[in-house]
Amino acid sequence: xxxxxxxxxxxxxxxxxxxxxxxxxxxxxxxxxxxxxxxxxxxxxxxxxxxxxxxxxxxxxxxxxxxxxxxxxxxxxxxxxxxxxxxxxxxxxxxxxxxxxxxxxxxxxxxxxxxxxxxxxxxxxxxxxxxxxxxxxxxxxxxxxxxxxxxxxxxxxxxxxxxxxxxxxxxxxxxxxxxxxxxxxxxxxxxxxxxxxxxxxxxxx
Amino acid sequence: xxxxxxxxxxxxxxxxxxxxxxxxxxxxxxxxxxxxxxxxxxxxxxxxxxxxxxxxxxxxxxxxxxxxxxxxxxxxxxxxxxxxxxxxxxxxxxxxxxxxxxxxxxxxxxxxxxxxxxxxxxxxxxxxxxxxxxxxxxxxxxxxxxxxxxxxxxxxxxxxxxxxxxxxxxxxxxxxxxxxxxxxxxxxxxxxxxxxxxxxxxxxxxxxxxxxxxxxxxxxxxxxxxxxxxxxxxxxxxxxxxxxxxxxxxxxxxxxxxxxxxxxxxxxxxxxxxxxxxxxxxxxxxxxxxxxxxxxxxxxxxxxxxxxxxxxxxxxxxxxx
Numbered sequence: 372x373x374x375x376x377x378x379x380x381x382x383x384x385x386x387x388x389x390x391x392x393x394x395x396x397x398x399x400x401x402x403x404x405x406x407x408x409x410x411x412x413x414x415x416x417x418x419x420x421x422x423x424x425x426x427x428x429x430x431x432x433x434x435x436x437x438x439x440x441x442x443x444x445x446x447x448x449x450x451x452x453x454x455x456x457x458x459x460x461x462x463x464x465x466x467x468x469x470x471x472x473x474x475x476x477x478x479x480x481x482x483x484x485x486x487x488x489x490x491x492x493x494x495x496x497x498x499x500x501x502x503x504x505x506x507x508x509x510x511x512x513x514x515x516x517x518x519x520x521x522x523x524x525x526x527x528x529x530x531x532x533x534x535x536x537x538x539x540x541x542x543x544x545x546x547x548x549x550x551x552x553x554x555x556x557x558x559x560x561x562x563x564x565x566x567x568x569x570x571x572x573x574x575x576x
Numbered sequence: 577x578x579x580x581x582x583x584x585x586x587x588x589x590x591x592x593x594x595x596x597x598x599x600x601x602x603x604x605x606x607x608x609x610x611x612x613x614x615x616x617x618x619x620x621x622x623x624x625x626x627x628x629x630x631x632x633x634x635x636x637x638x639x640x641x642x643x644x645x646x647x648x649x650x651x652x653x654x655x656x657x658x659x660x661x662x663x664x665x666x667x668x669x670x671x672x673x674x675x676x677x678x679x680x681x682x683x684x685x686x687x688x689x690x691x692x693x694x695x696x697x698x699x700x701x702x703x704x705x706x707x708x709x710x711x712x713x714x715x716x717x718x719x720x721x722x723x724x725x726x727x728x729x730x731x732x733x734x735x736x737x738x739x740x741x742x743x744x745x746x747x748x749x750x751x752x753x754x755x756x757x758x759x760x761x762x763x764x765x766x767x768x769x770x771x772x773x774x775x776x777x778x779x780x781x782x783x784x785x786x787x788x789x790x791x792x793x794x795x796x797x798x799x800x801x802x803x804x805x806x807x808x809x810x811x812x813x814x815x816x817x818x819x820x821x822x823x824x825x826x827x828x829x830x831x832x833x834x835x836x837x838x839x840x841x842x843x844x845x846x847x848x849x850x851x852x853x854x855x856x857x858x859x860x861x862x863x864x865x866x867x868x869x870x871x872x873x874x875x876x877x878x879x880x881x882x883x884x885x886x887x888x889x890x891x892x893x894x895x896x897x
Contacts, residue, residue: 535853535860537819540670542837542858542873544818545828546683547666548676 376403384410600703600719604694606740607733611691613637616741617770619762622685624755624856631685636769644773647684657681658776665782670818673782685758686742689832700724700806700831709734711743712760721833726750727804727880728834729857739765747857747875755857796825798840802887804880806831836874840888843869850885852878861885 379393380403397403615636621628630650637643645659653669664682665675680688689697697703706718711734721731734744745758769777796812810828817824817839824841848864861872861881870888872881 531851531862534820534822535851535862537817537822538837538839538860538862538871538873539855539858540819541817541826541839542835542860543683545826545837546835 376400377406380406381410383407384414596705597703600705601695601698603705603717603719603735603740604703604721604733607735607742608691608694610740611635611742612643614739614741615766615769615773617762617764617766617772618760620685620758620760622856623757623759629685630761632772634770634772636773638769638773638777643679644769644776645681646772646776647681657684658779658781660776660781663781663784667782675782675784677784685756686745687833690742697721697832700728700804701833706732708737712736712763714738714743714763716743723804725804727876727883728831729755729875729877731833736763741765749877755854796827796840797891798825798888799891800827800829800838800884800888802883803829803836804831804876807836810835834875836872836876836884838884838888839869839871839873841869843867850882852881 376393376396380397383394383397384407397407616634618633619630620633621630632646632648632650634646635643636645642661643659644661645657647657649655654667655669656665656667658665658667659681662677662679663675664678664680665673667673680692682688700723702720702722702724704720704722706720709716709718715737716734717737719733719735721733723730730748730750732746732748733742735741736743741763742758743760743763746754747756748754796814807829808831810830812825812827814823814825816822822841824839827838827840829836829838843864845864846867848862848869850861850863852859852861854860857875859872859874859876859878859881861878861884863870863882863885868888870885872884874881876884
């Protein structure tokens with residue numbers, strides 16, 4: 372029986388057409404399919420058609436390698452842990468950024484109107500220009516590492532925005548005035564005129 | 577024997593390091609020399625908050641050795657800074673034109689110290705040479721100016737291999753996030769003064785304003801107890817913010833590269849949570865604690881701003897202790 376089977380395999384290798392059932396039998400039977408492999412290998416060797424390194428049982432090696440591989444259920448997200456601080460900021464900023472943009476847009480509109488009125492009625496109110504000028508910087512919340520303020524009303528948000536812009540503007544003005552003092556040592560004895568002092572500094576008594 | 581090899585290796589690596597630092601600082605002094613002595617016409621853009629601001633910048637030295645300089649913003653209302661040797665004029669939409677007596681144009685996108693004594697920054701910063709790159713079609717040397725502590729931002733400069741001129745600059749956080757960038761888009765050196773500077777030569781400058789001594793160093797009731805190393809008080813006074821008319825005590829500090837303003841005033845509310853917003857690299861910190869509002873403005877990280885604000889105390893109270 373088994374002799375006959377090996378014969379079938381042999382004839383199958385030699386391209387002698389046999390019944391479909393015997394092919395199925397060969398595939399199902401491990402011993403027979405191994406024999407099929409061996410016969411093919413013998414044929415390859417006789418035809419001098421073998422690769423330099425013989426991988427006699429590649430499939431078994433691959434299967435073993437897959438078995439050795441540890442099962443990864445959920446990959447660890449190390450990157451996320453590293454960036455949690457940053458991500459926190461972004462999440463934090465998003466809603467606030469929207470409020471701030473809305474607030475600054477409102478600020479621009481309101482002051483734009485005011486400024487137009489001022490221009491019509493009065494010659495100089497140069498300070499009012501500040502808000503309409505994007506160069507002063509619409510301070511945009513970028514990082515906000517601290518406690519989130521409780522829901523600010525739109526008006527409060529606007530007032531706060533204005534306060535922060537006032538600080539930013541004053542800081543920039545003060546830096547320009549600072550130059551005088553750092554250069555004071557080199558100061559030439561030219562007479563000094565003080566026509567604009569009050570406007571620049573707005574000094575209280 | 578092994579120790580000897582160790583020492584030898586250490587010393588060579590050490591000398592390589594010092595050589596690198598020396599190289600970086602010689603690049604920086606070459607930069608300030610170029611900014612002071614060459615005639616140039618340049619254009620650059622400042623990139624911050626997702627938009628770009630274009631500028632023209634001219635610099636030249638006339639026959640008598642006096643420096644002339646124009647820095648103008650090209651978009652929006654006119655915003656020019658003019659300099660004739662020791663007079664710097666500001667033309668801005670907010671104020672009538674005025675001049676101050678100084679040798680440096682302050683408040684511009686490029687730190688004034690770059691054309692001054694840039695090596696003095698060594699106290700608070702390390703200079704590191706980072707290799708080469710290509711900027712504005714030229715081969716550029718990258719130099720980093722890194723704070724020695726964690727309380728400041730870092731700067732990265734791209735300098736022209738030939739002229740040592742600034743080609744690009746970034747202000748970056750410790751984490752490497754770019755907050756503000758200056759990118760040159762045009763650079764031309766000339767033997768003659770650039771045309772706009774010839775016009776400036778014959779132009780009249782706005783009147784010079786004086787800052788009275790009383791506004792320079794007032795005795796204040798409040799004291800800032802903590803600042804990052806290297807920051808010195810430039811001046812203090814009592815003035816009103818021009819926009820909100822809020823009267824406030826004011827202190828200005830600088831480490832040469834970074835200016836930090838501290839504002840202290842009474843608030844109508846008892847408490848307001850800290851808030852920190854940024855415009856490019858310039859942060860504005862504001863909080864109210866026990867009815868006292870403290871604000872800190874400058875190109876510093878939020879943590880530094882908060883530490884400065886938290887360190888503010890009543891001076892008299894401080895003295896009693």
